[in-house]
Amino acid sequence: METLSTFEIVIQIIWRFWPVWAAMIIIGTLSYMYRDRLGLYGQLYDGGVGIAGLVFIGFWLFSALFASIIAPFDPIGVVPILKNAVPGTIDPESGNAFLLGGDKLARDVFSRMVYGSQIVLIIAPAATAFALMVGITLGLPAGYYGGQVDNVLSFIANLVLAFPVILLFYLLVTPGITETPIPYTLAGLFFIFPVIFFVTLFYTRYQARPQFMWPAIAVTIVLGTWIWISLVSNDFIVQALRNNGLGFVGAFFDLPVFKIISIEPGQLNIFVAVVFASSPGVFRITRGLVMDIKTRDYVAAAQTRGESPWYIMLWEVLPNARGPLIVDACLRIGYTTILLGTLGYFGLGMPPESPDWGTAIKDGSQLLRLYVWPALVPAVALMSFVLGLNLLADALREESLKD
Amino acid sequence: MISFFVRRLGIMALTMLCLTLVVFFLVNLEPNLRKLSISQTNMRASDAQIESWLVRNGYRDNFFVRYGQWLGVVQKQPLVDPETGEATPRFRFCDEPAEARFSGVIQGDFGCSTRFKVPVSERLVPALQATGWLMFYVMLVMVPGALLVGIFAGMREGSRTDRSLSVASIASTATPEYVSGVIFTVIFASWLGILNGSAATATREGITFSNFTLPVMTMAIYGMGYIARMTRASMAEVMTAQYIRTARLKGLTFSSVVIKHALRNALIAPFTVIMPQFPWLLTGVVIVEAMFRYQGFGFTLVEAASNNDIDLLLACALVSVVVVLVTQLLSDVGYAFLNPRIRVS
Numbered sequence: 001m002e003t004l005s006t007f008e009i010v011i012q013i014i015w016r017f018w019p020v021w022a023a024m025i026i027i028g029t030l031s032y033m034y035r036d037r038l039g040l041y042g043q044l045y046d047g048g049v050g051i052a053g054l055v056f057i058g059f060w061l062f063s064a065l066f067a068s069i070i071a072p073f074d075p076i077g078v079v080p081i082l083k084n085a086v087p088g089t090i091d092p093e094s095g096n097a098f099l100l101g102g103d104k105l106a107r108d109v110f111s112r113m114v115y116g117s118q119i120v121l122i123i124a125p126a127a128t129a130f131a132l133m134v135g136i137t138l139g140l141p142a143g144y145y146g147g148q149v150d151n152v153l154s155f156i157a158n159l160v161l162a163f164p165v166i167l168l169f170y171l172l173v174t175p176g177i178t179e180t181p182i183p184y185t186l187a188g189l190f191f192i193f194p195v196i197f198f199v200t201l202f203y204t205r206y207q208a209r210p211q212f213m214w215p216a217i218a219v220t221i222v223l224g225t226w227i228w229i230s231l232v233s234n235d236f237i238v239q240a241l242r243n244n245g246l247g248f249v250g251a252f253f254d255l256p257v258f259k260i261i262s263i264e265p266g267q268l269n270i271f272v273a274v275v276f277a278s279s280p281g282v283f284r285i286t287r288g289l290v291m292d293i294k295t296r297d298y299v300a301a302a303q304t305r306g307e308s309p310w311y312i313m314l315w316e317v318l319p320n321a322r323g324p325l326i327v328d329a330c331l332r333i334g335y336t337t338i339l340l341g342t343l344g345y346f347g348l349g350m351p352p353e354s355p356d357w358g359t360a361i362k363d364g365s366q367l368l369r370l371y372v373w374p375a376l377v378p379a380v381a382l383m384s385f386v387l388g389l390n391l392l393a394d395a396l397r398e399e400s401l402k403d
Numbered sequence: 404m405i406s407f408f409v410r411r412l413g414i415m416a417l418t419m420l421c422l423t424l425v426v427f428f429l430v431n432l433e434p435n436l437r438k439l440s441i442s443q444t445n446m447r448a449s450d451a452q453i454e455s456w457l458v459r460n461g462y463r464d465n466f467f468v469r470y471g472q473w474l475g476v477v478q479k480q481p482l483v484d485p486e487t488g489e490a491t492p493r494f495r496f497c498d499e500p501a502e503a504r505f506s507g508v509i510q511g512d513f514g515c516s517t518r519f520k521v522p523v524s525e526r527l528v529p530a531l532q533a534t535g536w537l538m539f540y541v542m543l544v545m546v547p548g549a550l551l552v553g554i555f556a557g558m559r560e561g562s563r564t565d566r567s568l569s570v571a572s573i574a575s576t577a578t579p580e581y582v583s584g585v586i587f588t589v590i591f592a593s594w595l596g597i598l599n600g601s602a603a604t605a606t607r608e609g610i611t612f613s614n615f616t617l618p619v620m621t622m623a624i625y626g627m628g629y630i631a632r633m634t635r636a637s638m639a640e641v642m643t644a645q646y647i648r649t650a651r652l653k654g655l656t657f658s659s660v661v662i663k664h665a666l667r668n669a670l671i672a673p674f675t676v677i678m679p680q681f682p683w684l685l686t687g688v689v690i691v692e693a694m695f696r697y698q699g700f701g702f703t704l705v706e707a708a709s710n711n712d713i714d715l716l717l718a719c720a721l722v723s724v725v726v727v728l729v730t731q732l733l734s735d736v737g738y739a740f741l742n743p744r745i746r747v748s
Contacts, residue, residue, distance in 0.1 A: 164723040166689045170708035176434025338579045345581045379582040387577035
């Protein structure tokens, strides 16, 4: 079979990524020109570390967006003659090359890497966002009130933190668990936090101006409930509700409105496990920050004005804790990516043909001594993305120290 | 001081109780019990056979009674054959007392491993020893390495050495074990061929340089960056202190200032992050042992979890929780001893 030379492979890979380069150059140039007006994001362009972080993240972000244009092959499509093909082998039928070789099931490693970024870039930031919501909503009162509230919440957080992550995953993401109500209960519990958070946020802010408050709260509740039911409900839940004499709830959950966005039970399970594992960390950081900030004079001033405790927490304390929280969120997305990879590496939750990087590393590392590329390519991809996030977090930390 | 320890130990006991209860609940979910029963009887067992196996072996008894039996606060009843009237053990590979008695974790009986067909302690003790060696070598490489990197970087903040070492530490924290394991295996085993890509021989023939370097290196790299960054931050802060200026101004050489004056104070903060590394290494152990086929604690945990080996998995959970809690306690106490400004209370 014909193969490309190393130089041709490099050129073709660079050419394949053209939408990514185009998008990065446009966005990068615009951001650099107007960096003075872009606040914290603009300040990142002042240092080499920040730019390096943005380049890595931008690369994978746009790869995920334009995956269908970049990837020459279907990520789960099989070309039998190219089983374990060396990088650059040309597929005689389509004329396209397996740029980074074929894996043991004769799929294109390059296309799988590109499509794998989609899975990571959807789940990791979303799970981190939910973990932030849960951690902040519980960390604020724990730090602000202290006492029994703090004792109980901290005990629960330490309980989860004392669980070795890998054991937690083995227990929570086993295939059988989707037949039990546990993942859906946990999902229902976690997904309610954003609704609580935003309702409290608007309620405390616009209390004096009901004409703003009620529409904002109504929109939050309607939107929140719609997303909540869409994510939590599926055929299993509807059936379970019917069996338990709650048929009308089941029928309501079954409405076509709630089918517009949905999530696979397996993916929901992964999502829940990752949120569960990382919210105690956010809780601890928020709690510590709040305990520090609540001794400041502006908090005392707000207390003297007679503001409600939740107003002080959400509008006086939280904005002043944003710096460390943004840095933590950045690191946490990276950590979540690593956790997702761990799940994939142990074959937990993800479907076996899934192109995500962890699963690809697991599949590839079985034949590592003979064929290097199926494992090495996703490994480098995962590393570069997490590296980008860590560099960005470092640059953000430097910036927030300057203030 | 004493009330502090009593309080801490009380919280530790409560944490262990809660966590084992959660694990016990999760391993006894219906799909997991079915999986266990299918693997223990045979692959084509009918629903009735599965159910009778579960009833016979006591998996259908009350949940809290079974948890109490495992813990050792409720008596374990012998399984009496209705026809012969004799007590037979539930699993032929484990002994069982013929009369009812307390025999649980508190009494030192961890139960019976259905996956390896031996009593749990027989399997777990050698596994823990094997992992102990791995941990020992990892610490031996990771801690001095990380401290050196951190000290060199923090010694002259903002210098070229500092910046390159800092980027290297960031890169190391971005490389989880399953990534660095693949990369190192490719470089050292596939291309250079100087190291063994598998540590399976370490279990049988003993630890050698060629079969143990890759697992140790893989595990050390991920934790190293974090400790190094903590050391660097602490070192950089100490170097700006007044007494360092004084020492420099009285004419001491830079190296003696660093070694005699800065190090002692700079190493307090890293100590508190080294101790909590142990539980973090636990996840690393599982990945590395699975990757390099080393039969230690992590390997046992994976086998127990994927076969729903209830007693073995509970024992593994208990061990890891104890490790986490003890290191937390040691780190708090150690910090108080190292830093005279903090008192244990």
